[in-house]
Amino acid sequence: MSDSPGLSRIRADLAPYSRTLVREFDDAAAAILPRISPSAFDHWCEEVLQIARSSFRSWETAAEFLRVSPTMSERLDEPGLLEWARIARELTLASSIVAAAYIQASPRIAGRLASADLGRWAALGRRLHGDSWKSISLATRYFEESPALLDALGIDSLETFVDFLAGVAQRSYDGAADCLENGARIVARIPPKDRPGMLELVRRLAPRSWKTAQSIFKEGPTLFRGIDGELRTWLITLTSQLADREPDDALDFLKEMVAALLAAPEADRLDLTHQAEALFATSWRAATAFIRSAPAVRERAGSAGFQAWYNHGAELLAESQEAGSAFFRMQSSRAKQVLELVSPGVAFESVRPLLQMYCEALSGRRLRVVSTADLQERAVGWTNVERPATDGASVHLPAYIEEYGDKRQNFAAYKVLSTHQAGHLEFGTFGFDFNRPAAVHRRNLRAELAVPPTGAAFERFFDAFDNRALAKDLFAVAEDFRIDQRLRSEYPGIRRPLSEVQAFALASRPSRPRPFHEQMVELLIRLSLGMEPTDDFETALHRLIAPLAQREATVEDAAEATIRLYRFVAQLPNIPLMGDTLEHLRLDPDDLSIQLADGGTPDFGSAQPYHSPDPVGYRDELKPELVEAMARARESNQQAGEASGLSAEQLGQLLEKSGELDLGDLSQGEARNSLGTFVTNILREAGQGAQSGQAQTAGEPGRHATAVRHALGASDPKVFLYDEWDFRANDYRPAWCRLKEQVLQEGSIEFFERTLVSHQALVSEIRRQFEMLRPEAFKRIKNLQHGEEFDLDATIDAIAQRRAGQTPSDKLYWRKNKSDRDVAVAFLLDMSASTDEEIEERPRSTMYVDPPPAIRWDRPNGWRWQWDEPLEEPRKRIIDVEKESLVLLIKALETIGDTYGIYGFSGYGRENVEFFTIKDLDERLSDRVKRRVDKISPVQGTRMGPAIRHCVTKLRQVEAKLKLLILLSDGRPQDHEYGRDRTEKDYAIHDTRMALLEAKRAAIVPFCLTVDRFGHDYLKAMCGDIGYEVVYEIGMLPKRLPALYRRLTT
Amino acid sequence: MTLRRAREVAVEEHLIREEPFYLPQGDEVEIFTAAYEQRLPVLLKGPTGCGKTRFIEYMAYRLQSHRVDSNGEIGVPLITVACHEDLTASDLVGRYLLEGEETRWIDGPLTKAVKTGSICYLDEIVEARKDTTVLIHPLTDHRRILPVEKRGQVIEAADGFLLVISYNPGYQSALKDLKQSTRQRFVAIEFDYPPRELEAPIIQHEAGVSHQVALELAKLGEKVRNLREHGLEEGVSTRLLIYAGRLIAKGIPARRACQVGIIWAITDDEHVQRSLEEVVSSIFE
Ligand SMILES: Nc1ncnc2c1ncn2[C@@H]1O[C@H](COP(=O)(O)OP(=O)(O)OP(=O)(O)O)[C@@H](O)[C@H]1O
């Protein structure tokens, strides 16, 4: 090594830092010198010195620099080397540790990057380096990781990645470090062509929501599993848009969207993206929800319907994000209605009430029209949810019908199904009497059957046949045929849809089964569906059922026909028929005997076990013996205690013999098991029927009795028993609820007084309004000795009388009298626990309000918008507002002089309906009443039915021209065991509705006022054409209540 | 249709000259005849439009042999008063009128009936004011007298007189119920909508429709009345079925005629309307 003066100066300068440093310098210089120009070498030396000097421990960095320099001088050209050195120096000025990392990483990088890009690479490290020690470690880490990162990303993407890191680092160095550490590994698992997009996405997200960005990055490789190509690109693009809008939601969106896409059939996915993207512009939630719902909707509605459904939702979304998203989630009733409208199919739920009434009208019985799923759930023997069925007391229809072209036809099919079933009830299928003569068949063949002398009709009847299943199938076809024919003559309007449905059923019959018996039953089915008989066999069968087409034919005729059909069919064993083997048989048209044609003996093979042919879709699954058994179970239960009861064992045997339970595919053990279940359920149902038929006597606590937990009563309770309406049974449960009437305790009078003061303005406004009421509403009272004016009629009378020489009456005046207004009103106040809720203080915002169902779907403007008024006094509870309203109302009522009563109710369970009197109808307003108002407070459940019924009882006892019952509530009726289970709401609604109808029948005008803003849902069902109103803003109640009252009574 | 001109007749001369069409539903004709012969007041109970008014007209006609009036005309006049809430006792009994300087007493319908020996039919009696019962009581027991307070008289009823009142228990509220002391002065005949087989010929005759159409209307009536539980307590009256029939007779399609003539007339409840329309469309093609 030459000993130039420059070199020795450097050595001298370096020596103080460390002894080894000089040696390292020498080594490096020796290696480099030959490769570069002297001036460049000087330059290099200068950089070494600078590095070493720049800070306290930067000599270590210099050492590193010296160690790496020779390698770098091999890899870089002269300018490159100097550039590299310059960067090292600059970095050292910022942080010697970072610089060291840079230097260490350099050799590996030099091979990977063009020297021109070296600067970019280093600059990225600079970017990450801020001023804290954490940023130093981040930058250091960057240089350590960068070879791997560069391999995975290339310099361009690396830049994006570092941008992303920098974004995260602004908020969290740890987060950034975490991403950096795992970066190379993660990136490697992302398909290369997605990497730029993905990185771009997280880069945009990072400054806005670093956590989301971090999570997306880390989950990146797995997030998209299953989503490829175009779809993936699309998804990334969309998410990056979200980065600007709702960065926090990006991950949720991605996950939800991926899941939704994966749930959709692969072929449909790309298709859906266009519509989803349009929705996405407004709400990502709507977009994901849309993809989620789309497959099902499309399947149901067909593509035109699907488009219509989408359009409707999109329009809705444009108006309200919340409404639109709920729509696409299929969580709004609107969405279901729209779907229903645009689908060619018809959902049972949407037509259930209609069909219920329809069937009741037709059959003249109280029936339940429910879905087949319900019947299956009851587990009493029917297991097929596809097939309609009736158990004699209810009609069961499938949940959805879509096989008949358009909506009109599908609805018509529902009608045909229900008319047919109602027909069984109207035309007496289950009223079969074994001994009753048939109407059309003259000869009574049943008399010739060998059957037990007693027993249930169907059981006895089918006992007569060796092949019970065959006999039953024949009977079912015969009876169905009779019913259909009867419907044709009785209901001309049903003929056409019935024919259409029959034609459909006929067209979808399976090819003929081979064995003889099955073939005969199949032919019979087809004939019953309107097929014209062509060959001898068909003609013979047709002749046998023809009598059932007569209007007079009864179920006994169907039985007679069954015997004849059976005898005909059972002439031959159930032999398999090859080809068109019927040709080998000859039928004598006179005596219907079957012989082999030309005496030959074709080989028929041996008899086969009998299997019932496929059912006819629109006809119900007829189980006569089961229905009969159920009826027997009910009856025997009603004569409780008598020995005649049907035991479980007997019932089990009966059902097993009947062969009507679908046990076929089950193993012996399973069959026993489900038979047992059926039997238990049938008996239990029968028992329930009996129980609800017995009145419960007062005083004996039922099993629901629970201790009264709240004692607000100030008087000894008077107990009343009320029936409750069970809509499933379509009947009342007698004496079901025990209602205790008590006078409410007294509190302080202060509440009353204070309310009047704090609402002063409103009080006088109400008073003015009520005073205005007087003149119009009040009637003249005639026949008075004193009054406002002469009564013309009476005066003429009087003059005439005087002229006629008689003493006229002096009652010549009339006046308007307020007592003539003659209104009595009972206010019934919901004191349920839910009224304890504080009324929320919401910011002024628009809120979406579900429109009343009466508004038509095709007018999306039917949705109303509503500005929430800021509340006057926050922190109040619902009940407080209700109480205040009452005070104002009392004030108003006193002005006008109407008879009024105020009651509250609550309770727990049917045994504890609590009914509190605040002011009785015949009581006068007193301080005691005012004090009671104070004590109105939330208690427990809301069993509205009995409370309404009790008010009706009270109102019945007063005389008034107009009687009103105003129910003020904060939600739907709800109580312990007020319904089948806790989630069931229908029962309570129906009972309440019935109670309201009872009021109406008692010439009382019921009215429901609720502060439940979602009240429309159930109020429509609960009130029907009974008046109701939803007060959206509870703060408005004090004003609204008197106004409403005014309207109702004028 | 022959054109009929309006004609003024004094109530007491309003005779039923042509035999009204009335199809007996049971033994009501015999009962009423017997009651009339014994001069027992009669209470007709039944829902609206089931034939009470028609029945009383028919009976008035049938009973004509019981009386020959001053002009030599035969017949029992029928004086009908539709009661309403403002109807007072003097509306029934009569009042003085001024004529120039003179006064003239005008008999009310009840007085006229009492004097002329007519049947007085007080339709929907419970609607009337309570003071009318003061009049009814002495007329409907053995006394058969009408006090005319303003003239200081009592009128003993002419022989042919009979008081008949009607009452629809269906929509009466508890307080409008008839008092027992009033009720227990009458023989009560209960009416209801006739069964299908009897209602059909009525519709056929009254509406002039074919037997088939009449039968189907009667069937519809039966189905609607099956829905009493669903807020249709009043069912549908024979009168409305006849209306629908008349519309059909004039060429209105049956389904439409039932919609406007029956369904929309009996209920405003949309759901019930829809269900009934389905019933109609099953019955009529
Ligand atoms: N038994 C019947 N015979 C003939 N026509 C009848 C019969 N029953 C009802 N009608 C017909 O029904 C119509 C209505 O009957 P009507 O006017 O007598 O009823 P109502 O009982 O008096 O009703 P409301 O109580 O409303 O006055 C009659 O005009 C008549 O056409």
Ligand SMILES: [Mg+2]
């Ligand atoms: Mg009448």
